[in-house]
Amino acid sequence: MTLYAITHRKIVSQHEKASREALVALAHRCAETGVDYLQLREKDLEAAEQVSLARQLHSVLVGSRTKLLINSRLDVATAVAADGVHLTSHPGELTPFQVRKVLPHAIVSVSCHTLEDISRATGADLVLFGPVFEKSVTGEHIAAGTGLDLLHEACLAAGETPVLALGGVTPENTAACLQAGAKGIAGIRLFL
Secondary structure (H helix, E strand, O other), X not given: XXXXXXXXXXXXXXXXXXXXXXXXXXXXXXXXXXXXXXXXXOOOOOHHHHHHHHHHHHHHHOOOOOEEXXXXXXXXXXXXXXXXXXXXXXXXXXXXXXXXHHOOOOEEEEEEOOHHHHHOOOOOOEEEEOOOOEXXXXXXXXXXXXXXXXXXXXXXXXXXXXXEEEOOOOOOOHHHHHHOOOOXXXXXXXXX
């Protein structure tokens, strides 16, 4: 089963120093427990701040099986020699093919929320599909989940590309995600 952790420092603390320290601690846990991927998703940080934080995380992960992916910032991924990039499903986002023109060996994951999104994720190494159960940010409910049936359809539509369940995934519902066809799980709160 593939494990994919996603950062969100403001869930941990509103104090910048404490939140960054918590992300470094998360990187240590990922490396120690064999999490496959850690995505730096701090979208509100300027590029230089992302580079600084990514370098800290990358230095922790070197030599472990955990691969560092940078959310939507090919420039940051290149600057820190990250293992890859995570792309969103937003219109105008880079494609996996465009990423690999710059970073030929990059691992590329893509967020997908609909079956149509999956058709646009051609060339990705991983699809993060959700929210399967729910989407909440800092405890606030944002969206209802799409359910296990749509997750199953997404897994079929993705073909050989592994799909990871995202959104409200817990240790208790992980087995149901795998039974629906997911190759693993992804999350923020699940790993924090």
